[in-house]
Amino acid sequence: MPELPDVEVFRRYLESTSLYQEIRRVEVPSPELLEGTSASRLKKSLQGSRFTDTRRHGKLLFGGLENGDWLVLHFGMTGFLSYFKNGDSRPSHARLLIRFPNGYALAYDCQRKLGKIALTEDPDRYARREQLGPDPLGGHFDLEAFRNAIKGSRATIKSALMDQKRMAGIGNIYSDEILFQAGIRPDAKVGALSDDDLRTVFDVMVEHVLPAAIQARARPDRFPSSFIIPHRRGDGLCPKCGRSLQKRKISGRTSYFCTRDQRG
DNA sequence: ACATTGACCTGAGAGC
DNA sequence: TGCTCTCAGGTCAATG
Numbered sequence: 001m002p003e004l005p006d007v008e009v010f011r012r013y014l015e016s017t018s019l020y021q022e023i024r025r026v027e028v029p030s031p032e033l034l035e036g037t038s039a040s041r042l043k044k045s046l047q048g049s050r051f052t053d054t055r056r057h058g059k060l061l062f063g064g065l066e067n068g069d070w071l072v073l074h075f076g077m078t079g080f081l082s083y084f085k086n087g088d089s090r091p092s093h094a095r096l097l098i099r100f101p102n103g104y105a106l107a108y109d110c111q112r113k114l115g116k117i118a119l120t121e122d123p124d125r126y127a128r129r130e131q132l133g134p135d136p137l138g139g140h141f142d143l144e145a146f147r148n149a150i151k152g153s154r155a156t157i158k159s160a161l162m163d164q165k166r167m168a169g170i171g172n173i174y175s176d177e178i179l180f181q182a183g184i185r186p187d188a189k190v191g192a193l194s195d196d197d198l199r200t201v202f203d204v205m206v207e208h209v210l211p212a213a214i215q216a217r218a219r220p221d222r223f224p225s226s227f228i229i230p231h232r233r234g235d236g237l238c239p240k241c242g243r244s245l246q247k248r249k250i251s252g253r254t255s256y257f258c259t260r261d262q263r264g
Numbered sequence: 265a266c267a268t269t270g271a272c273c274t275g276a277g278a279g280c
Numbered sequence: 281t282g283c284t285c286t287c288a289g290g291t292c293a294a295t296g
Contacts, residue, residue: 003289059290077290078274093274112273114290155266164291173289232289252268254288269295278286 002059002075004136004169005213010073010081011056014063014106017083019051021100030095030113037119045069045119046098055123057135058168062123070123076114082107132168136206141167146202150190157193157201158186159251170205172253173229174213178205179257180228185264186255187248232256 002010026046028039045067053064063071073079073096082091083106090097091109096117098106108117120126133149134141149167153160160166161175170178179186181204184197193201209227216222220230226239236245238258245256 006289074290076273077288079290111275112288112290114273153265159266162290171289249268251266267296269293271292271294272290274288276286276288278284280282280284 002077002079003171003174004056004058005174005210006080006218007056007059007061007075007169008137008214009218010075011054011061013081013083014051014061015054017104018063018098018100018106019054021102022050023047023098024101025099027097027099028095028117029097030110033095033110033113033115033117035116035118037117042071042117042119046071057123057127057138058132058164059171060123060127060130060132060168062120062126064123068121070120070126072116072118072120072123072126073108074116074118076110076112076116078112079108079110079115082109127168131165133164133166135168136170137210141206143199143202147198150198153190155190156187156251157184157190158253158255160190161201161205162251162253172255173232174209176232176256177213177227177229178209180262181209181226183262185259185262186257187250188264228256228258 023046026043028042031039049065049067051063052066055062059074061073083104084090086103091107093109093111094107095110096108134145150160158175158179161170176186178201182201212224223230228239231237231239231245234247238245238261240261243260246259247256
């Protein structure tokens, strides 16, 4: 699930539930998800400290600690956060548990274990080492930056949008949505797109799709009815023209699009 | 340089 | 109900 809008919702969730509380106890039931750190180092850093800041870069969430360290979370395909009260049913695949004095705990749940947990002293440096491109909602990402990010790609526009080295945060779902709103087929080659096309993709992504998805708390049932995401099913219909959507693998990923409303 | 495939994991849902 | 098969929104490596 978690692409940029989802992770932004997680960031706000972390911010509103867990900031400034002392971290009493940390449990790491699945240490195999740790990368570049150990359970004991993680506990040593977190226990007794508290979150004072949050950041996001693409699909990465950073939790800033009082002691200067940052907890890094990547959510894979099935990850999410859950702040729950002691005694209430805890999420079924908690891979990291952060317990607070008020009897609540923040769980990082990741059913398929495709996410990862890390620790860093510097989120920007961490993102650089991961070779992540700019975040589309980051301050400096304008049309010029978008063109630079896309420039030189001989791949499909869908693949270029999803390439985390070009820009960070767009995945399979939202690339489909952006290209649907832009009226461009996902299998169109980047080189075949006009300057106008690229401007449209940029505008739609930054000004429409991503903000609307975040506003809807990344929940498809709250998306505008003009979005394609709620219709991404085998028998789904185009919200513009009502015809059947095409379902096809493009650049290795299942893609949905409308042959009438999207140009190739 | 790019597309494709399979691997990593686990579970939901479809079809029988 | 229960079994098997297919598929899944992320990333990585190997192959063509």
